[in-house]
């Protein structure tokens with residue numbers, strides 16, 4: 035046993051001793067300090083206190099029984115001792131180092147053949163063997179011990195077992211002190227048994243640890259295998275090489291068309307991707323970036339259609355009228371054909387809602403055979419939506435144009451930018467300026483998206499913008515656009531659109547066949563004139579849809595089914611009903627009787643029900659109408675009755691059967707539903723639109739004016755009345771929710787009137803004396819603009835002169851303080867609105883003659899143009 039000797043004097047003594055022929059020393063176990071818990075005191079602490087002890091104190095702390103040991107080797111402070119036999123200390127000889135007198139102890143005599151001793155020793159041996167099997171550490175110890183053990187006997191076996199057991203030193207001391215061989219063997223057996231338990235525990239711990247490790251290893255191996263399989267199948271997404279290969283494959287196909295600077299960026303990014311850790315955020319940024327770069331259609335154009343006739347067919351197929359829009363598109367195609375290549379352009383369609391701006395955009399794309407992409411910029415305030423975010427931001431995205439090119443897959447789509455007049459103001463940067471870069475053909479060949487960071491060519495993209503009011507479009511943008519205004523439709527145009535487009539589409543969407551319904555011309559006319567007077571046709575479309583929904587319900591109630599044939603047959607229904615009949619027999623005898631009476635058939639009530647229904651003559655249209663009100667359609671009634679009878683049974687099958695019977699009757703032919711002016715109200719309710727016309731003949735002081743806004747044109751009245759008369763109290767009060775411009779316009783009109791009257795009748799004190807009230811009816815609607823100036827002048831002069839204006843006359847025009855009349859906007863809208871209100875004469879400023887001449891003949895029809903109106907008896911003619 036190797037022992038470290040810390041006490042230098044003791045070590046010195048041992049060294050001197052070892053030089054003698056018989057180098058021996060006594061080895062005694064130190065007792066634990068009294069009062070201290072041997073389990074808690076650390077060895078270093080007890081060691082330190084032991085080294086401080088000398089002489090008697092040390093002697094006291096030593097156990098009495100120790101071992102006489104041969105000093106075999108001393109190396110530094112390490113002394114290797116070989117135990118020989120037991121000794122008991124008796125008295126102290128020297129204090130430092132401690133030298134004691136000892137008695138040599140011998141085992142008590144024992145019987146070698148004693149069964150208990152034998153059995154115990156065998157048990158010790160077999161236990162030691164078991165421990166050896168599992169604990170390889172022991173093998174070395176066993177070897178060392180057996181080398182030095184000499185003859186084998188029971189006491190030695192006991193000592194050996196205790197020595198190698200590694201048990202608590204106090205337990206070993208007990209074995210040392212035990213001189214009875216049998217008892218010693220038993221003590222040893224206890225120790226080795228405990229050792230066996232420990233080694234079993236050790237084994238199981240080793241096993242669980244091993245299992246855990248191998249489990250993890252297995253999982254790792256399987257994962258690697260899975261990756262390899264995925265890679266082989268091309269399913270691997272995260273693997274860097276697979277990713278790079280995917281990107282390379284993508285770009286390989288586009289290599290000829292992709293610009294060299296983009297190819298270079300892609301190559302650099304691919305190299306970077308290889309160097310990055312797959313789990314890093316930088317990796318996913320690079321991967322997404324590469325994804326975008328490789329997915330964009332670099333110079334990949336769709337084959338354009340340069341066939342003007344074909345394009346015209348498509349445009350006519352989708353939209354009625356809109357001649358100027360169609361003409362412009364055909365010009366565009368013609369130029370493309372002559373040049374041999376298309377060019378990017380910006381067309382802006384402006385007009386009131388529902389005039390087909392968006393849908394014509396889609397139709398143009400179809401005519402040109404370009405891909406279509408639409409995005410709305412209404413309320414867009416973030417420049418990044420157009421220009422993209424820089425890649426440094428988390429969740430950065432490219433702008434709308436890059437998204438557009440990616441989604442359409444061609445570099446020459448038609449991009450419809452909707453609601454450009456409603457562009458937001460922008461908190462960081464100006465979206466209008468960003469759009470400018472996007473739209474300007476001079477700049478957009480090298481459009482730089484912040485995210486992509488490489489220029490993309492948008493010069494082949496055809497931009498079509500839509501706006502309700504062009505005045506709201508930022509000027510620099512407007513400057514680059516080609517405005518095509520769609521003013522709105524007159525009744526005649528609406529009739530065509532409704533008949534040939536809206537009705538047809540709605541009918542198809544509703545699943546109704548043309549022979550099942552007829553909407554007469556007078557019904558359509560009534561619908562347009564009394565329900566849908568606005569400029570566009572969206573409301574008209576909604577009303578037509580409403581009519582067709584109602585018709586569909588009516589048809590279904592009458593048992594019509596236009597859908598694909600179903601599997602249900604009459605035979606099936608009969609079978610169901612037969613079983614249902616049985617159910618009645620058992621559960622409800624009364625119902626069965628009444629059913630039998632009604633149907634006059636015992637077994638199959640459906641047969642007779644069907645006959646009954648078939649026997650009913652088909653109703654005329656008026657009957658249908660009448661029946662609908664009284665809710666007694668004969669077919670429906672019959673069906674209801676059949677259902678009612680079936681429902682008398684509590685069996686759920688009955689309901690199902692009745693339903694199937696209804697379906698079985700589905701394909702019966704029913705009379706065409708006719709919608710005419712008289713029954714239109716049944717489908718769309720009472721007219722919501724009251725005519726704008728209040729007076730048949732306008733009284734003195736009242737004149738009809740014309741107004742227009744983004745919703746189209748409308749007529750309005752300007753009314754002036756006297757309030758009170760007193761010297762020097764000439765004044766004007768205005769009402770009718772007028773805006774500042776219109777209020778000013780009224781003041782100007784008042785001044786102009788005064789001047790005109792002064793010139794005409796210098797002695798007439800009308801305006802000097804009278805307080806006037808000017809009102810514009812429909813007081814709840816805010817109004818503004820200068821174009822009613824002319825109407826206001828006429829209205830006031832009419833009052834001043836006591837003369838009413840011509841019947842069915844409307845006028846518009848801005849008036850200056852000197853009485854000049856300036857041109858106004860919205861000539862077409864105003865003309866349409868006037869016509870709608872039954873106006874026969876419209877007075878426009880002469881500067882608007884060109885606008886009027888350009889109007890289509892069907893819009894101008896029946897209108898006087900160039901009428902010069904003398905305002906009162908004023909010598910000066912207002913150039914109206």
Ligand SMILES: Nc1ncnc2c1ncn2[C@@H]1O[C@H](COP(=O)(O)OP(=O)(O)OP(=O)(O)O)[C@@H](O)[C@H]1O
Nearest residue numbers: 352353354387388389390391392393531535571572
């Ligand atoms: N001339 C036309 N011929 C056939 N259908 C038309 C015509 N004009 C409009 N429509 C139909 O009217 C409906 C409304 O048109 P659309 O949505 O394009 O209106 P819009 O002018 O874009 O309105 P907004 O300004 O509100 O966006 C569409 O279903 C369209 O097919």
